[in-house]
Amino acid sequence: MEKTDVNLFNVAGHLIKIQFKESPYNSMRLIPSFEPFRTQEEDGEFLFQLTVDDELPPVPKDKRERLRAFDTGNGETVVDMLPDGGYQYIIRDIEDRDCCLLQCNKDFSDCKCALNGYYNMRCFGLNNALMLIYAFAGSLKQTLLIHASLVRQNGYGYAFIAKSGTGKSTQVSMWLRHLPGCDLMNDDNPIIRIIDGEAYIYGSPWSGKTPCYRNVKAKLGAITRIDRALENSIEKLSPIDAFASILPSCSSMKWDQVIFARVCDAVTKLVETTGIYTLHCLPNKEAAVLCNKTISK
Secondary structure (H helix, E strand, C coil): CCCEEEEEEEECEEEEEEECCCCCCHHHHHCCHHHHEECCCCCEEEEEEEEEEECCCCHHHHEEEEEEEEEEECCEEECCCCCCCCEEEEEECCCCCCCEEEECCCCCCEEEEEEECCHHHHHHHHHHHHHHHHHHHCCCCEEECCCCCCEECCEEEEEEECCCCCCCCHHHHHHHHHHHCCCEEEEECCEEEECCCCEEECCCCCCCCCCCCCCCCEEEEEEEEEECCCCCCCEEECCHHHHHHHHHHHHCCCCCHHHCCCCCHCCCCCCCCHHEEEEEECCCCHHHHHHHHHHCC
């Protein structure tokens, strides 16, 4: 009888199950960033389960419809629609190598994947598959995976968003260096949840180039977009501008009307409950002090 290694995790209050069919190549060593989120809890609804099985065959071409291929910044992901409304993905790395074949049902609650290649390719494929599944399954539960750097102070989480390389991590480093009582919660992909009308933000198993995989939670204090400038200033955004500022930083699927509508709904509630700002700044201490004085609770 084939053995299956079952692993349970609690990520931002959502239970998930990851199970590996017996394989000399696939195990939890591919995703060590999940270990801080491990749980023994089995009671309750699972956000999703993923079975890793290298024997998984691709769906035949005549049983799927090509939707698009999109650039993730680290490679290309190809998306096909399946007859039951679910999806098949091919996740490729920056060298255009197929790392993961992923198949999901319509609400992303039940997923399967096959990994390919060397250890680093399998790590890349599995991590990206899990991030994708979590984002889309979570969108149906008022949960957003957001591209941001996250610092905590006095029990509140402050998220900084910007295009890669614009300076969100630099701004957070200024808070950590110059402002009292700050700690880093996540440096790339924290999770936001709307619970009983309030916004909370969590660490996650995904943190970009900075290894910060913390199972931590805080009330969301504010979200600030970083804009490089020749002098420091900060403005609070109107609801319309705030929505337009946040939405591009949230993982979504515009081609899936249900998921995209739920993401938009969660972002709207976020704008209603949270201060959204733009910080025009230099990468210096003064910018951090100005920002902190303006947005902190």
